[in-house]
Amino acid sequence: MSNVPAIDIHNLTASYERKPVLWEIDCQFPQGKLIGIVGPNGSGKTTLLKNIMGLMKPDSGYVKIFGDKLNKVRHRVSYVPQRESVDWDFPADVMDVVLMGRYNPKKLFSRITQEDRDIAIEALKRVNMLEFSKRHISQLSGGQQQRVFIARSLAQQADLYLMDEPFVGVDAASEDAILSLLTEMKNNGKTVVIVHHDLQTAYEYFDYIALLNTRLVACGPTEEVFTSELLQEAYGGRLTVLSRIGELIAKKDFPVREKGQKDN
Amino acid sequence: MDSLWTYFNHPNFWWVLAGTTFLSAISALVGTFTYLQRKSLMGDAIAHGILPGVAGGFLLAGEKNALIIMIGAIVWGLLTVSSIDWISRKTHLQNSTAMAVVLSAFFGLGMMLLTVVQTSGLPDASGINSFLFGQAASMLPEDLLVYSVFAIVVAFVLAAIYPHLSIISFDRAAAQSIGFNVRRIDAVLSILVVAATAIGIQSIGLILMAALLITPAAIARMWSSRLIGMLLFSGAIAAFAAGIGAVISFTAPAMPTGPWIVLVLFIFTLISMVISPQRGLLKQFRQQKKNQNIILRENFIKRLYHQWEKSGQTTFILNELKDKPSKRTLRFALQNDWIHQVGITIHLSEKGLREGRRITRAHRLWELYLSRTLRMRDDHVHPSAEVMEHLIGDDLEKELLRTLGYPQTDPHQRDIPYEP
Amino acid sequence: MNTWVLINAVVIALSCSLAGAFLVLRHRAMLTDAISHAVLPGLVIAFLISGSRNTTAMLIGAFVFGFICIFLVEFFRRYVRITDDASIGITFTSLFAIGIILVSRYTDRIDLDQECVLHGEITYSALKRIVLPGTNWAVPQTFISAMAMLIIVSILITIGYRGLKITSFNPDYATSIGVSVTLWHYISGGIASMVTIVSFEAVGAILVIALMVIPAATAWLISKRLPAMLLNTTLLSVSGSIFGYGVAIWLNVSIAGSIAFLLGIQLMMVVLVKVAARRLPLQRATK
Ligand SMILES: Nc1ncnc2c1ncn2[C@@H]1O[C@H](COP(=O)(O)OP(=O)(O)OP(=O)(O)O)[C@@H](O)[C@H]1O
Ligand SMILES: [Mg+2]
Numbered sequence: 010m011s012n013v014p015a016i017d018i019h020n021l022t023a024s025y026e027r028k029p030v031l032w033e034i035d036c037q038f039p040q041g042k043l044i045g046i047v048g049p050n051g052s053g054k055t056t057l058l059k060n061i062m063g064l065m066k067p068d069s070g071y072v073k074i075f076g077d078k079l080n081k082v083r084h085r086v087s088y089v090p091q092r093e094s095v096d097w098d099f100p101a102d103v104m105d106v107v108l109m110g111r112y113n114p115k116k117l118f119s120r121i122t123q124e125d126r127d128i129a130i131e132a133l134k135r136v137n138m139l140e141f142s143k144r145h146i147s148q149l150s151g152g153q154q155q156r157v158f159i160a161r162s163l164a165q166q167a168d169l170y171l172m173d174e175p176f177v178g179v180d181a182a183s184e185d186a187i188l189s190l191l192t193e194m195k196n197n198g199k200t201v202v203i204v205h206h207d208l209q210t211a212y213e214y215f216d217y218i219a220l221l222n223t224r225l226v227a228c229g230p231t232e233e234v235f236t237s238e239l240l241q242e243a244y245g246g247r248l249t250v251l252s253r254i255g256e257l258i259a260k261k262d263f264p265v266r267e268k269g270q271k272d273n
Numbered sequence: 274m275d276s277l278w279t280y281f282n283h284p285n286f287w288w289v290l291a292g293t294t295f296l297s298a299i300s301a302l303v304g305t306f307t308y309l310q311r312k313s314l315m316g317d318a319i320a321h322g323i324l325p326g327v328a329g330g331f332l333l334a335g336e337k338n339a340l341i342i343m344i345g346a347i348v349w350g351l352l353t354v355s356s357i358d359w360i361s362r363k364t365h366l367q368n369s370t371a372m373a374v375v376l377s378a379f380f381g382l383g384m385m386l387l388t389v390v391q392t393s394g395l396p397d398a399s400g401i402n403s404f405l406f407g408q409a410a411s412m413l414p415e416d417l418l419v420y421s422v423f424a425i426v427v428a429f430v431l432a433a434i435y436p437h438l439s440i441i442s443f444d445r446a447a448a449q450s451i452g453f454n455v456r457r458i459d460a461v462l463s464i465l466v467v468a469a470t471a472i473g474i475q476s477i478g479l480i481l482m483a484a485l486l487i488t489p490a491a492i493a494r495m496w497s498s499r500l501i502g503m504l505l506f507s508g509a510i511a512a513f514a515a516g517i518g519a520v521i522s523f524t525a526p527a528m529p530t531g532p533w534i535v536l537v538l539f540i541f542t543l544i545s546m547v548i549s550p551q552r553g554l555l556k557q558f559r560q561q562k563k564n565q566n567i568i569l570r571e572n573f574i575k576r577l578y579h580q581w582e583k584s585g586q587t588t589f590i591l592n593e594l595k596d597k598p599s600k601r602t603l604r605f606a607l608q609n610d611w612i613h614q615v616g617i618t619i620h621l622s623e624k625g626l627r628e629g630r631r632i633t634r635a636h637r638l639w640e641l642y643l644s645r646t647l648r649m650r651d652d653h654v655h656p657s658a659e660v661m662e663h664l665i666g667d668d669l670e671k672e673l674l675r676t677l678g679y680p681q682t683d684p685h686q687r688d689i690p691y692e693p
Numbered sequence: 694m695n696t697w698v699l700i701n702a703v704v705i706a707l708s709c710s711l712a713g714a715f716l717v718l719r720h721r722a723m724l725t726d727a728i729s730h731a732v733l734p735g736l737v738i739a740f741l742i743s744g745s746r747n748t749t750a751m752l753i754g755a756f757v758f759g760f761i762c763i764f765l766v767e768f769f770r771r772y773v774r775i776t777d778d779a780s781i782g783i784t785f786t787s788l789f790a791i792g793i794i795l796v797s798r799y800t801d802r803i804d805l806d807q808e809c810v811l812h813g814e815i816t817y818s819a820l821k822r823i824v825l826p827g828t829n830w831a832v833p834q835t836f837i838s839a840m841a842m843l844i845i846v847s848i849l850i851t852i853g854y855r856g857l858k859i860t861s862f863n864p865d866y867a868t869s870i871g872v873s874v875t876l877w878h879y880i881s882g883g884i885a886s887m888v889t890i891v892s893f894e895a896v897g898a899i900l901v902i903a904l905m906v907i908p909a910a911t912a913w914l915i916s917k918r919l920p921a922m923l924l925n926t927t928l929l930s931v932s933g934s935i936f937g938y939g940v941a942i943w944l945n946v947s948i949a950g951s952i953a954f955l956l957g958i959q960l961m962m963v964v965l966v967k968v969a970a971r972r973l974p975l976q977r978a979t980k
Contacts, residue, residue: 308776308779311776311777311778311779312778313776313778313779313782314723314726314778314781314782316782317723317726317782317786321899359964360960360964363964363967363968364914364964364967365913365914366910366913366914367720367722369720369721369722369723369778370717370720370722370906370910372722372723373722373723373725373726373902373906373910374722374903374906374907374910374957374960375957376726376899376902377899377900377902377903377906377907377953377957378903378907378953378954378956378957378958378960379954379957380899380900380903380950380953381900381903381947381949381950381951381952381953381954381955381956381957382950382953382954382957383950384811384812384900384946384947384949384950384951384953385941385944385946385947385950385951385954386946387947387950388812388945388946388947388950389944389946392945402807405807405811406793406807480789480811480899481786481789481790481793483782483786484782484783484786484787484790486782487779487782487783487786488782488783488786488787490779491769491775491776491779491780491783494775495773495775527797528794528797528798529793529797529807531790531793532789532790532791532793532794532797533790533794535786535787535789535790536787536790536791536794538787539783539787539790539791542769542783542787546769546772546773549773552772552773552774553773554772554773557772
């Protein structure tokens, strides 16, 4: 395994309707670790994932994955969106969703092979959902829906996994099961990045943590980040300076970088 | 224009003009609230859904009787609203899907009844078409009276529940949390939309009625951010457009009125889009231009200040400057006494020094802030500070100074300059 | 009763409902409303320029205005921050109004009137016939264009099945694996515009919406998987058009209107049955 960081976030500022919700995020996530992005509600965790996955265009900065542009390494990355982001009434059963993990944008027109099916079945087995494979997705519990999403992600056979709140609405037993699965993946050399907002469990789960609250409060090995001082800072509310300058940017329609100036 | 006068002298002209402007204004007021609650397309669904009521009312009355048609329209309008509500409550179909379903199915039923009307041999059968695209000129004073009575009722109800509506429109969740019966107000608003649609059917027609509920509100939003301002604006715009529609309806009787009203509204939309003070493109463009100018001239004075910082020199030869300022920048600096010009040399004034110092201070404070509070690497803080230095005013500077405890040096160990 | 009219109705219903299915799945049902209104000026201008009902000219005209519609909606939304549904509302009413003004102004020069814009002319769709080359079969022109449309739509949906499916179900995920959501958004919108144009002449501006939305919405309520839903959509659109045609002939009323209404009745029945089915086990349980 090389020493290139799995994810390198450089001076990333991102905003909705011109108002920044992430300020100059600058950090690296190492490979082969279980990494938590932790912060209070509305602190920009989802927004950070979206920027990493190219679902949003940042105002400044860039993200490199395995030292490369996302487009070059897309097949090595798997993204699990927040469960609320899809319509669970969509006419599909569990197997259909997991098979979406086998879609390849370059071969969108070719057929699903037996190999794809085997991989999907294997993924369902690993999340303990094989018996539900013919069930309609609206007839699953929240935790089961989450596991279907994880199975789809497993079916992608990637090296880097980014999951948005995979433990929300999941009971304790399933949470343990998912966690041991993620740990196993990590032990196989995969990098797993998880958005999480429960501080209690974050300490146990993750090797490495990014503490977020519109700005990066800390980023590093769990023991270094989990100090009461840093936690208080992350959960102690917004910074007046940042919110006021954010309002100014929105009001005056100001850019966050001068013309022609690049972050390098 | 001789011919226009003959229309003005037409006995019904002033009636129709006054009536349509009034009716349209009332409809637009109701539309403002649906716009703010993001329910604009509801008006479209209702407007199409009431066709069976209109055609049925016509068949029942056996003639073009405004009152009966109006009642038919309102009954079917309510049925439309409740069907949409029922489908979206009982199934997983989204509200907008339910709207499309009910709108088109009811319109289909309406078309069936319309063909019945047309083959019925009723004396006034062709008059029904005026309800589709509007025919203001065909309105009789009696018709107007009926519509106006309904419009006045709508206006009164609107005034009565105005406080509730305004709270719900701006913050639904908050209204709910302080114990507002949001569902009841919603129901009243739906009834008002039905009534507002029904009163417009003869002047604008039901096919394009939605425009009267949506467009004036959207235009008003571009000009005002206050509810009362929006209401005044949307009412006035709708009245004006309807007035033009009425005139056209008299001058060109073969033309339906509705499309002209909508066209006028569309033109207003395009104009507002360019020149409106709230969100106009011109304003956006000017703002960016202004930002660019601020950045240019502040960068110019900052560079002079940096040179002074290094060498103590206050006199420069214009042509030897590394980044030559634009004419505009130079003029601004001269006018504001930042610099004085003598031939080909410029001289940095006390005021200019102060300005350069202020910007440099803002720059370095911001770098320190990023480094300390956002824990950015010191070699990454510069690009952001290049912009924020232009944005940090006196207030923010004080805030930064307080937060950082009046620091002496920035992350690159350069002095943070204070006023001596 | 005219068998060709019925056949035309069925073929048109099939392509509309298939194209509509993906808009319904994307919660964009009201976009059909917008497109079906917005293409009118395109059709009229094509008429005026080409001087006849030239299908190619009409296709181009309608496409141009379909795109103007989508562009304006996006423009209003993004640059002037008008809310999403209001942008749709403003755009399509305005374009439709322009279309109606043109229709009224040039009634004498074009073969289109307000009546036709609303009702369509399915009743007369069997009149203009073309003799198939090499045979002596005289087939209605509408049938040929509708059939061509059905084939094109079926091919596009078969080829694009996965792209349409994944971008409808989970756009964020689709983007993350490198599938362009915008591209497929335009493809599904493009397919919808295409069928709108052919159906417009036959069933009019507003009843197109019924054909595109109602069978798909009904099928969604009773189908567990996408292939089943597409199949049910086609079945429901066929049954709706047959019943609707029957009722129209029986009562001597507008064919297009009757089909739209019967499609609505089908949906109502499905909802009622579902509601009743949900109640039944409850009652049993309380007993
Ligand atoms: N589409 C949007 N438009 C405008 N603002 C948004 C949008 N999405 C998020 N925001 C704002 O951006 C901020 C960050 O949102 P984000 O969803 O990234 O937070 P989060 O940390 O994931 O929160 P949660 O724990 O609730 O999931 C919030 O203040 C939110 O209000
Ligand atoms: Mg989130």
